[in-house]
Amino acid sequence: MSTRRTRIKVCGITREADLDAAVQAGADAVGFVLYDKSPRHVSAERAGVLARRLPPFVTPVCLFVNAAADDVARAVGAVPAALLQFHGDETLADCESAARPYLRAARVAPGFDLLDFAARFPSAQALLLDAFVDGYGGGGKVFDWSLIPADVPAPVVLSGGLNPANVIDGVLRVRPWAVDVSSGVEASKGIKDAKLIRRFCDAVREADARAASNPLS
Numbered sequence: 001m002s003t004r005r006t007r008i009k010v011c012g013i014t015r016e017a018d019l020d021a022a023v024q025a026g027a028d029a030v031g032f033v034l035y036d037k038s039p040r041h042v043s044a045e046r047a048g049v050l051a052r053r054l055p056p057f058v059t060p061v062c063l064f065v066n067a068a069a070d071d072v073a074r075a076v077g078a079v080p081a082a083l084l085q086f087h088g089d090e091t092l093a094d095c096e097s098a099a100r101p102y103l104r105a106a107r108v109a110p111g112f113d114l115l116d117f118a119a120r121f122p123s124a125q126a127l128l129l130d131a132f133v134d135g136y137g138g139g140g141k142v143f144d145w146s147l148i149p150a151d152v153p154a155p156v157v158l159s160g161g162l163n164p165a166n167v168i169d170g171v172l173r174v175r176p177w178a179v180d181v182s183s184g185v186e187a188s189k190g191i192k193d194a195k196l197i198r199r200f201c202d203a204v205r206e207a208d209a210r211a212a213s214n215p216l217s
């Protein structure tokens with residue numbers, strides 16, 4: 001029996017070699033962090049250069065944290081095909097101001113009402129669920145997946161501390177639309193490891209195969 005294929009996003013791309021490795025391993029999307037406090041930060045112009053290397057049907061994603069509208073517009077100009085990802089304290093109006101498809105990140109912790117959060121961003125194409133850490137994302141921390149309600153009214157992108165060793169469990173337990181990895185496939189902050197990227201993507205495919213063979217599990 002067939003099952004839906006879990007999409008894969010490799011985030012925090014800063015180098016051509018890492019982008020190429022993600023594409024070759026089968027990633028569906030690559031993320032560029034346009035947040036200057038991140039060790040994986042790239043400028044809009046650099047993101048544009050990297051995005052132009054992408055083949056068709058691999059989506060560039062531009063990640064923002066409380067960015068000014070002009071900065072978002074600059075990134076959209078540099079990466080015209082980008083899906084936008086808002087990872088800070090943005091309002092619905094902030095997310096919709098660029099009139100582009102977007103993901104809204106949620107920082108999950110005990111007591112966080114994900115259904116209320118989702119209701120405040122009805123136009124989001126998906127909700128990216130990350131761990132609550134000091135700062136905004138990139139902490140390499142796994143959150144308690146049991147905190148995710150079964151009836152989230154939007155596709156779920158599972159993030160937060162994923163790596164080749166735990167992503168099979170994450171896919172099988174959460175059954176997300178997509179998974180997002182950054183630090184879990186790095187040799188150092190902002191520098192990816194091609195072998196880890198390949199292992200991560202292979203693990204996601206293995207999880208999909210297991211789900212297909214045990215659709216009721």
